[in-house]
Amino acid sequence: AxxxxxxxxxxxxxxxxxxxxxxxxxxxxxxxxxxxxxxxxxxxxxxxxxxxxxxxxxxxxxxxxxxxxxxxxxxxNSPNKGTYDDYVEGLRVFDKEGNGTVMGAELRIVLSTLGEKMTEAEIDALMQGQEDENGCVNYEAFVKHIMSV
CATH class of the missing domain: 1.10.238.10 (EF-hand)
Structure with a gap:
């Protein structure tokens, strides 16, 4: 209460x-x-x-x-709240090299097609400064970033 x-x-x-x-x-x-x-x-x-x-x-x-x-x-009180671990686990599936990163392009596709589909502008705002020089995203840092927004 x-x-x-x-x-x-x-x-x-x-x-x-x-x-x-x-x-x-x-x-x-x-x-x-x-x-x-x-x-x-x-x-x-x-x-x-x-x-x-x-x-x-x-x-x-x-x-x-x-x-x-x-x-x-x-x-x-909703039990459906995603936790940090849930999101990291969900993105780990896309970590082909097992090095803690996912391709930014792949992450964009996931954000625009799964769950509550995001617009390109929303995705651009979320992804800003998240990709390294190879176009990869450290997904643990990314999850921390989105959970703090």
Whole structure:
């Protein structure tokens, strides 16, 4: 359960996303609020919590803080959080030489095709400064990098 202080902090953050002044936020802001509060839900998880709304509902339906808190609690307690070791293990599969690196080009393909597909611009931002002179990425350092973003 959240403490009173935590709930007040969450209410304050929630309020920053209320553009209308009705103490509610749009469905399409829920993921952003959760991320602003240090969580990292997938878009799929958020859609599930919201009852898989249509794009129109995402833009037009609104949620009050009291309905948002249980959603946040669900994400906070979600067992699906990937750990550092999970990500490293997942990338180790692409480490052909067994030297702790993966080809940057291969990593880009993985990021653009698996799970929540990323756009080229998102991938470029994430990969910036990660490749060595041979186009390889130290995936342990890369995972530390993405988990700190």
């Amino acid at each position: 959240f403490t009173r202080v935590t709930a007040d902090d969450y209410r304050e953050a929630f309020g920053l996303f209320d553009r209308v002044g009705d103490n509610k936020v749009a469905y399409n802001q829920i993921a952003d609020i959760m991320r602003a509060l240090g969580q990292n839900p997938t878009n799929k998880e958020v859609a599930k919590i919201l009852g898989n709304p249509t794009p129109e509902d995402m833009a037009n339906k609104r949620v009050e803080f009291e309905a948002f808190l249980p959603m946040l609690q669900f994400i906070v």
